[in-house]
Amino acid sequence: MRCFYCPKNYIDNNTMFSVHDESFKAFEEKLYLLIQELTQLREENTELTKQLSELTQQLQDAQLSTKQIQRNYETLKTAKAFGQSEEDKKRAYRRISRLVNDIDSCIQLLKD
Secondary structure, eight states, X not given: OBOSSSSOBOSSHHHXXXXXXXXXXXXXXXXXXXXXXXXXXXXXXHHHHHHHHHHHHHHHXXXXXXXXXXXXXXXXXXXXXXXXXXXXXXXXXXXXXXXXXXXXXXXXXXXX
């Protein structure tokens, strides 16, 4: 007897069906394994996406913290300039005076 789906000739119908049943079962097993792997990969993808989101938020928080620390450092440098020796205070005063003069010059140029 000849099978419609394959080029083999079989002795009887039982032999033909048993061969195809085995092939079908093997196919079902492979399909089941692939579905399990797909499910596992989807769960892993979800977890990795969540981790990425958390790490991105941590990075943004760290960047904001770094900027705040830099501002605090600049403020501290300015404050220390006024709290040191007399020479340091005079230097800071001269620097501020120069800045004020520069600002006044800019304002004058804008008026003209």
